Amino acid sequence: MKILVVGGGGREHALAWKFAQSPLTSEVLVAPGNAGTAREPKTRNVPIATDDLEGLLELAKSERVELTVVGPEQPLAAGLVDYFEEAGLKCFGPRAAEARLESSKTFTKEFLKRHDIPTATYGSFDDLDAAMAYVRSQPLPVVIKADGLAAGKGVVIAETLPEAEDTLRNILERNAFGDAGSKVVVEEFLRGEEASFIAMVDDTRIIPLASSQDHKTRDEGDRGPNTGGMGAYTPAPVMTQRVHEQVMREIMLPTVAGMHADGMAYRGFLYAGLMIDAQTGAKVLEFNCRFGDPETQPVLARLRSDLVELCLSTFDGSLETVEVDWDPRVALGVVMASGGYPGSYNKGAKITGLEDIFDEDTKIFHAGTKLDSEDIVTSGGRVLCVVSLDKNVSDAANRAYTTVGKISWEGAFYRGDIGYRAIERECAGDDV
Ligand code: AMP
Ligand code: GLY
Numbered sequence: 001m002k003i004l005v006v007g008g009g010g011r012e013h014a015l016a017w018k019f020a021q022s023p024l025t026s027e028v029l030v031a032p033g034n035a036g037t038a039r040e041p042k043t044r045n046v047p048i049a050t051d052d053l054e055g056l057l058e059l060a061k062s063e064r065v066e067l068t069v070v071g072p073e074q075p076l077a078a079g080l081v082d083y084f085e086e087a088g089l090k091c092f093g094p095r096a097a098e099a100r101l102e103s104s105k106t107f108t109k110e111f112l113k114r115h116d117i118p119t120a121t122y123g124s125f126d127d128l129d130a131a132m133a134y135v136r137s138q139p140l141p142v143v144i145k146a147d148g149l150a151a152g153k154g155v156v157i158a159e160t161l162p163e164a165e166d167t168l169r170n171i172l173e174r175n176a177f178g179d180a181g182s183k184v185v186v187e188e189f190l191r192g193e194e195a196s197f198i199a200m201v202d203d204t205r206i207i208p209l210a211s212s213q214d215h216k217t218r219d220e221g222d223r224g225p226n227t228g229g230m231g232a233y234t235p236a237p238v239m240t241q242r243v244h245e246q247v248m249r250e251i252m253l254p255t256v257a258g259m260h261a262d263g264m265a266y267r268g269f270l271y272a273g274l275m276i277d278a279q280t281g282a283k284v285l286e287f288n289c290r291f292g293d294p295e296t297q298p299v300l301a302r303l304r305s306d307l308v309e310l311c312l313s314t315f316d317g318s319l320e321t322v323e324v325d326w327d328p329r330v331a332l333g334v335v336m337a338s339g340g341y342p343g344s345y346n347k348g349a350k351i352t353g354l355e356d357i358f359d360e361d362t363k364i365f366h367a368g369t370k371l372d373s374e375d376i377v378t379s380g381g382r383v384l385c386v387v388s389l390d391k392n393v394s395d396a397a398n399r400a401y402t403t404v405g406k407i408s409w410e411g412a413f414y415r416g417d418i419g420y421r422a423i424e425r426e427c428a429g430d431d432v
Pocket of ligand 1: 120143145155157187188189190191194216226273285286
């Protein structure tokens with residue numbers, strides 16, 4: 001069958017690569033794709049943008065696509081799945097109503113409260129004075145979030161009251177995030193270690209995928225501005241069996257049951273961003289209604305099962321009967337980015353070194369790249385994610401950085417410490 005992957009980042013390269021491996025797949029179309037997907041076997045890029053819902057539907061119809069899988073959140077929030085469903089086509093992802101778990105933080109906080117799911121205490125405001133009064137009554141630091149989609153950049157952790165007040169003015173008065181900031185959520189600062197818990201969901205059925213951890217900030221030591229993610233690894237040592245069970249019992253199961261009870265039916269990847277504290281357990285920081293980027297790249301590098309079969313099983317109610325088989329090794333991905341990211345950056349730099357990589361336990365996923373006649377050039381902030389498999393986090397990191405060191409372009413940068421928390425645990429002899 002033909003499969004359509006919507007998107008053009010590293011996550012979509014990994015999805016397309018994995019789908020192409022299935023014996024069920026005749027061809028994978030990627031809209032719009034990147035230079036990496038352009039070069040994958042059985043895979044073809046189609047120049048249709050992710051916000052062109054009509055163009056995507058026309059493509060799916062004319063190519064007789066039998067399964068569409070949506071990578072990024074914007075087309076989900078815009079109702080791409082609703083649109084495909086009305087036309088009788090299988091599209092794996094939540095409809096717009098369910099995608100509000102990502103597209104509105106106020107919706108999510110109210111949902112979590114209504115269903116008694118652990119999360120930070122909060123207030124939600126569209127009025128500046130009310131938000132200011134609330135912030136002044138809260139302990140510092142305080143977390144301020146634009147309500148809508150802001151590409152992972154709409155969150156400020158304010159250490160001081162003037163900083164908090166200035167952030168509120170930026171969002172509510174100066175419209176720093178446009179419509180996404182017409183409301184703000186102000187919440188309690190949670191301490192602990194973060195992990196990503198990603199599952200495949202079909203209404204009330206859930207299959208958890210391998211746990212992972214990403215590094216959201218630009219600079220080493222988890223400092224600097226937030227980005228879409230600078231690297232990730234799987235499994236996450238912080239996700240012990242005990243924490244996993246608590247997350248399923250107190251977060252994932254009540255979330256899908258809550259969606260169902262509220263008259264919705266969630267189908268798709270569901271990503272819970274968690275803060276895990278040794279004493280108080282896991283709490284929800286956010287939901288994403290899609291697979292993570294860059295988590296997808298290392299997680300799919302470990303997936304041995306057929307992802308096409310897994311996606312299809314969500315359409316016939318057999319999700320929970322499908323076995324999911326994982327490579328027991330660790331996978332770790334290092335993102336290489338354009339200088340200036342997450343702010344402004346140059347595009348069009350020629351990438352060199354890609355052709356010199358010969359390591360069967362390493363895969364280079366492309367994100368912001370495109371073909372320029374014979375060359376591969378940069379075309380985005382996050383450019384590549386180099387993923388390596390090895391027996392532990394330290395070795396997987398060494399292997400990935402060996403490849404990273406061979407690739408270059410003018411202005412390239414990457415964090416040198418991806419996986420450092422897990423590596424510290426390994427060095428301390430912690431065997432979790
Ligand atoms: P979000 O987009 O809501 O996941 O927030 C982005 C990042 O901000 C998270 O990955 C955390 O590192 C941080 N963050 C968000 N909410 C909180 C919170 N309540 N307490 C501490 N850190 C937070
Ligand atoms: N890696 C974070 C995200 O996909 O939102």
